Amino acid sequence: MKFPSPRVFVLRGVQxxxxxxxxxxxxxxxxxxxxxxxxxxxxxxxxxxxxxSGPDGxxxxxxxxxxxxxxxxxxxxxxxxxxQEGKENLESGLFAAAAGGFTDxxxxxxxxxxxxxxxxxxxxxxxxxELSPVRMHPIGAITVGQKGEELTEMAALKEAGAIAxxxxxxxxxxxxxxxxxxEYARTFDLPLIQHAEDHALTAGAEMHEGAVSTRLxxxxxxxxxEDIIVARDLILAEYTQARYHVAHLSTxxxxxxxxxxxxxxxxxxxxxxxHHLLLTHEAVxxxxxxxxxxxxxxEEEDVEALRQALADGTIDCVATDHAPHGPADKDVPFADAAxxxxxxxxxxxxxxxxxxxxxxxxxxxxxxxxxxxxKVAGLTAPRLAESARADFVLLDPAYxxxxxxxxxxxxxxxxxxxxxxxxxxxxxxxxxxxxxxxxAPAAAEIR
Ligand code: DOR
Ligand code: ZN
Numbered sequence: 001m002k003f004p005s006p007r008v009f010v011l012r013g014v015q016x017x018x019x020x021x022x023x024x025x026x027x028x029x030x031x032x033x034x035x036x037x038x039x040x041x042x043x044x045x046x047x048x049x050x051x052x053s054g055p056d057g058x059x060x061x062x063x064x065x066x067x068x069x070x071x072x073x074x075x076x077x078x079x080x081x082x083x084q085e086g087k088e089n090l091e092s093g094l095f096a097a098a099a100g101g102f103t104d105x106x107x108x109x110x111x112x113x114x115x116x117x118x119x120x121x122x123x124x125x126x127x128x129x130e131l132s133p134v135r136m137h138p139i140g141a142i143t144v145g146q147k148g149e150e151l152t153e154m155a156a157l158k159e160a161g162a163i164a165x166x167x168x169x170x171x172x173x174x175x176x177x178x179x180x181x182x183e184y185a186r187t188f189d190l191p192l193i194q195h196a197e198d199h200a201l202t203a204g205a206e207m208h209e210g211a212v213s214t215r216l217x218x219x220x221x222x223x224x225x226e227d228i229i230v231a232r233d234l235i236l237a238e239y240t241q242a243r244y245h246v247a248h249l250s251t252x253x254x255x256x257x258x259x260x261x262x263x264x265x266x267x268x269x270x271x272x273x274x275h276h277l278l279l280t281h282e283a284v285x286x287x288x289x290x291x292x293x294x295x296x297x298x299e300e301e302d303v304e305a306l307r308q309a310l311a312d313g314t315i316d317c318v319a320t321d322h323a324p325h326g327p328a329d330k331d332v333p334f335a336d337a338a339x340x341x342x343x344x345x346x347x348x349x350x351x352x353x354x355x356x357x358x359x360x361x362x363x364x365x366x367x368x369x370x371x372x373x374x375k376v377a378g379l380t381a382p383r384l385a386e387s388a389r390a391d392f393v394l395l396d397p398a399y400x401x402x403x404x405x406x407x408x409x410x411x412x413x414x415x416x417x418x419x420x421x422x423x424x425x426x427x428x429x430x431x432x433x434x435x436x437x438x439x440a441p442a443a444a445e446i447r
Contacts, residue, residue, distance in 0.1 A: 001095055001409075001437075003434075003435035003436070003437070003438055004054070004055055004435070005055065005133075005430075005433065005434045005435045006053065006054070006055060006056075006057050006058055006059045007032065007033060007049075007050065007055065007056050007057070007058075008030070008031065008032050008033075008049035008050060008057070008058040008059070009029070009030070009031040009058070009059050009061065009390070009430070009433075010028070010029075010030050010031075010044050010047060010049055010058060010059070010060045010061065011028065011029040011030075011044075011061045011063045011068065011394070012028050012044055012060070012061070012062055012063055012064070013026055013027075013028065013062065013063050013064040014026070014027060014028075014029060014061075014063025014064075014066050014067070014068045014394070015063075015066065015067045015068065016029065016039070016067075016068045016384050017067055017068070017069055017362065017363070017366055017384075018069070018070050018366065018370070018383055018384040018385070019363040019364075019366055019367045019371070020070070020367065020370065020371040020381060020383050021383055021384055021385050023384055023385075024363070025041070026041070027039055027040050027041055027043060028040065028041070028042060028043040028044035028045070028047075028063075029043070029044070029063075029068065029384070029392075030043060030044050030047055030049075031390040031430070031433055032049075033433065034389065034390050034432050034433025034434070035387065035388070035389060035390060035433065036384070036385065036386055036387065036388050036389075036390050037386065037387075038386060039384060039385060039386050040386075061394070061428070063394070065396070065397075065398065066394055066395060066396055066397070066427070067394070067395040067396075067397050068384060068392055068393070068394055068395075069101070069366055069370070069384075069392065069393050069395060070366070070370040070371075070381065070382035070383050070384055070391060070392055070393075071101070071102065071103025071104065071370070071382035071391035071392055071393055071429065071430070071431060072100070072101045072102040072103065072104075072347075072348065072369045072370060072382075072393060073102065073103070073104040073105075073106075073369065073370055073373040073374045073377070073379065073381070073382065074097065074102050074104070074105045074106060074319055074320050074322070074344065074347075074369075074373070075106050075193075075245075075271055075317055075319040075373040075376060075377055076106060076108060076168070076193075076247060076248065076271060076273075076319035076320060076321050076322075077093065077097070077105050077106065077107055077108065077319075077320055077321070077322040077343075077344060078107070078108050078110065078321075078322060078323045078324065078340070079093035079094070079105070079107045079108075079111075079136070079322075080093070080111060080324060081093075081111060081124070081127075082111050082112065082113065082120070082123075082124075083111050083112025083113065084111070084112060086326060086411070087324040087325055087326055087329075087411060087412050088324040088410060088411045088412055089411070090124065090127050090128050090131055090132070090136065091131045091132065092409065092410060092411045093105070093107075093322070093324075093344070093410065093411075094128060094131060094132035094134045094136060094436075095132065095134075095409050095436075095437070096322070096342070096344040096345050096408065096409050096410040097134050097344045098132065098133075098134050098429045098431070098436035098437035099344070099345045099408075099409050099426060099429070099437045100320075100344040100345040100346070100347055100348060100426060101348050101393035101395070101426045101429055102134060102344060102429070103133075103134055103135060103382055103391040103392075103393075103429065103430075103431040103432075103436065104134070104135045104137060104374065104377075104379055104382070104391075105134060105135070105136050105137065105344075106136075106137045106138075106139050106163060106164065106373075106377055107124065107136055107137065107138050107139060108139055108166060108168045108169070109138070109139050109140055109141040109146070109166065109167075109168070110141075110146060110167075110168055110169040110170075113145070114141050114144075114145050114146050115138055115139070115140055115141060115162075116140060116141035116143070116144050116145060116146070116152045116157075117152075117153075117156075117157075118153070118156040118157055118159060118160035119160075120138075121138045121140060121157055121160040121161050121162050122160045122161065124136065124138050125138060125160075125161045132436060133431040133432060133434035133435070133436045134429075134431050134436050135431065135432075137161075137163040137377060137379065138160075138161060138162050138163070139162060139163065139164045139165065139166050139168075139193065140152060140154065140157035140158075140160075140162035140164075140165050140166075141165065141166070141167055142165045142166060142167045142172055142181050142185075142192065143167055143172065143177070143181075146167045146169065146170050148167065148170060148171075148172060148173060148174065148177065149177075151177070151180060151181055151184055152165070154184050154185060154187075154188050154190055155187075155188050157190075158188050158189075158190055162190070163190075163191075163377045163378055163379065164190055164191045164192070164193050164245070164376075164377060165181070165185055165190050165191075165192055165193070166192070166193035166194070166195065166247065167195060168193060168195045168247055169195060169294075170195060170199075171194065171195050171196060171197040171198065171199060171229055172194065173198065173199055173200075173229075175232060175236070178194075178232075178233065178236055179236050179239070179240060182236055182237060182240040182242035182244065183240050183242065185242055185243070186240055186241060186242035186243065189243075189378075190243070191243040191244070191245050191269070191376055191377070191378070192242060192243065192244055192245065193245045193246075193247050194229065194230075194233055194244065194245070194246060194247060195247050195248075196226045196229035196230045196233065196246055196247070196249075196254065196295075197221075197225055197226060197229060197294070197295065198224075198225040198226075198228050198229050199225075201221075201222060201224065201225035201228070202221045202222075202225045204219045205219045205220055205221035205225075205296075206218040206219050206220075206221070206292065206296075206334060206335060207219075207220065207221060207281060207284050207292065207296045207297070208220060208221055208223075208281040208284075208296040208297060208298050208299070209221055209222040209223075210281055210298075210299055212281040212282060212284055212285060213281070215285075216284065216285070216287065216334075218284075218334065218335075221294075221295065221296050223250075223251040223252075223253055223254075223298065223302070224253070226249075226250060226251050226253070226254050226295055227251055227253035227254050227257065230246055230249075230253075230254045230257050230258070231257055233246075234257060234258075234261045234266065234268060237261075237266060237267070237268060238261070238264075238266055241267070242267070243267045243269075244266075244267065244268050244269075245268070245269045245270065245271070245376055246258060246268070246269070246270040246271070247271060247319070247321075248271065248272065248273050248276065248295055248319070248321050249270045249271065249272050249276075249306070249309075249315060250272075250273075250276045250295040250296070250298050250302065250306070251295075251298060251302055251305075252301055252302045252304075252305035252306075254270075255270075255305050255306060255308075255309040255314055255315065256305075258270050258309070258314055258315070259309065259314040262314060269316045269317070269372075269376045270309075270314070270315045270316060270317070271315065271316065271317040271318065271319035271373070271376075272306050272309070272310055272315045272317075272318060272319070273318070273319060273320060273321045273343065274318065274320065274343055274346070274347050274350050274351055275293060275297065275321075275341060275343070275416070276295075276297065276298065276302075276303070276306055277303065277306055277307055277310065277318075277351070277354065278303070278350060278353075278354070279291065279297045279303075279416065280297055280298060280299055280300055280302075280303055281296065281297050281298060281299060283297055283416060284296075284297065287333075287334040288416060289330045289331070289332065289334055289337035290330065290341060290414055290415060290416040290418075291341075291416045292334065292337045292338075292339050292340075293321075293323070293339050293340055293341055294339035294340070296339075307354070307359050307360060310360065310364065310368060311359075311360055311361065311364055313364070315368075316368065316372040316373070316375075316376060317368050317369070317372045317373040317376060318347065318351065318365070318368045318369050318373075319373065320343030320344050320347050321340070321341075321343060322342050322343040322344045322410075323339070323340025323341060323342065323343075323414075324340070324342050324410055324411060324412030324414065325337075325338045325340055325412055325414045326411075326412055326414075330414050340414065341414050341415050341416060342408070342410050342412055342413070342414055342415050343415075344410065345408050345409065345410060346403055346408075346415065346417055346422070347369075348369070348393075348395070348424065348426065349401075349403075349422035349423065349424045349425065350417065350420075350422060351365055352365070352397070352422070352423060352424040353422060353423065356423065370382055370383075371383070389432055389433070390430055390432065390433040391430065391431055391432060392429075392430050393426055393428070393429050393430075394426070394427045394428040394429075394430075395424055395425065395426055395427065396424070396425050396427055397423070397424050398423065398424075399423065399424060399425035400421065400422070400423050401421075401422060401425060402419060402420065402421050402422070403415065403417045403418055403419065403420045403421075403422060404418065404419075405418050425439070426439070427439045
């Protein structure tokens with residue numbers, strides 16, 4: 001979906017929130033030719049943009065009662081191209097991202113074929129640029145075919161545009177290989193994103209190991225399978241002085257390990273998903289395949305620890321782990337179902353619920369979705385400041401709606417949050433001055 005973009009935007013009286021600029025104030029914002037040229041109280045007073053509403057015109061937006069945030073950055077999404085376009089493709093995935101307020105999306109390499117080569121990286125970049133104003137940043141594989149045997153050519157991957165390396169979906173299990181991977185990644189200044197799972201401890205596992213797995217008679221995935229890998233990796237990261245990032249951290253033990261490593265100054269970072277912040281293994285009751293995810297939904301005490309770790313900065317970022325799957329992979333017996341759930345379009349409204357409950361400061365939530373992930377990925381962080389590239393999301397914080405998967409734009413509808421009432425709706429996403437998404441009334445105004 002393409003939206004015609006005007007050359008000039010004028011937003012009046014909007015509540016602009018950007019902790020990276022220590023900004024939380026009602027301001028006017030003017031964008032000219034893709035750059036924020038004025039931002040401040042009454043900054044648009046007396047400003048006269050070109051008349052008309054076409055591409056050379058001006059769009060005027062009354063921002064009263066609305067929030068303006070920097071464009072969101074997702075460190076972890078599965079866009080399924082190449083190879084599984086029935087589940088998602090670059091176009092649908094990036095449109096879903098825009099609808100969720102994201103201007104930057106990092107794409108995991110567990111595609112078919114795996115993105116382990118500069119050729120695929122370049123192809124993805126070229127296609128994404130044609131398809132969407134939302135920026136897609138490819139993540140290259142750590143090992144060839146994600147087989148855990150042979151390292152990829154990380155220098156070539158970086159040269160082609162990869163911003164990090166990961167074997168997400170699979171763990172780099174061998175300590176020897178992990179050591180070399182960290183050394184190699186450090187040489188090319190690439191962060192290494194680990195999917196922390198000791199596969200020997202999770203063989204045949206279907207959900208978190210605990211009271212619910214016992215009740216349901218499902219094989220359990222113990223917390224220690226994550227903790228052991230994180231502990232070992234932190235030792236290796238210290239030894240190699242590499243940049244190490246924990247994907248979808250899900251246990252209280254892993255949060256404790258990262259906290260301790262950070263307190264000693266290690267270059268370690270971590271992310272947590274909305275679903276691990278909001279759901280426990282109880283949600284799996286009834287064999288709900290929508291709740292099957294890797295790592296699995298944990299327990300109340302993990303959820304508490306993750307919220308605390310995100311609030312105090314131990315966990316740097318929120319990342320969606322948007323993992324689209326269709327009915328062929330989800331409307332099947334629990335044992336056969338693929339793990340994963342979609343997240344791009346519902347991440348922000350779901351987590352605003354945590355803010356409203358007082359479980360997370362708004363500033364920390366915004367930081368964890370903007371500056372912090374951009375820093376991990378080495379990207380220019382979207383920010384609300386004069387002279388900055390115009391990357392922002394306009395939100396109606398009071399708008400109440402109910403999550404209806406059939407109305408989401410992602411090609412896959414696999415979410416356990418169907419029917420959940422949320423507050424806060426993305427109305428407009430602007431990436432580098434171009435409209436990437438607008439809700440119907442705003443879209444009508446633009447045309
Ligand atoms: O739940 C998950 N789904 N976890 C992963 O690590 C991979 C992902 C996918 O690709 O579907
Ligand atoms: Zn993932």
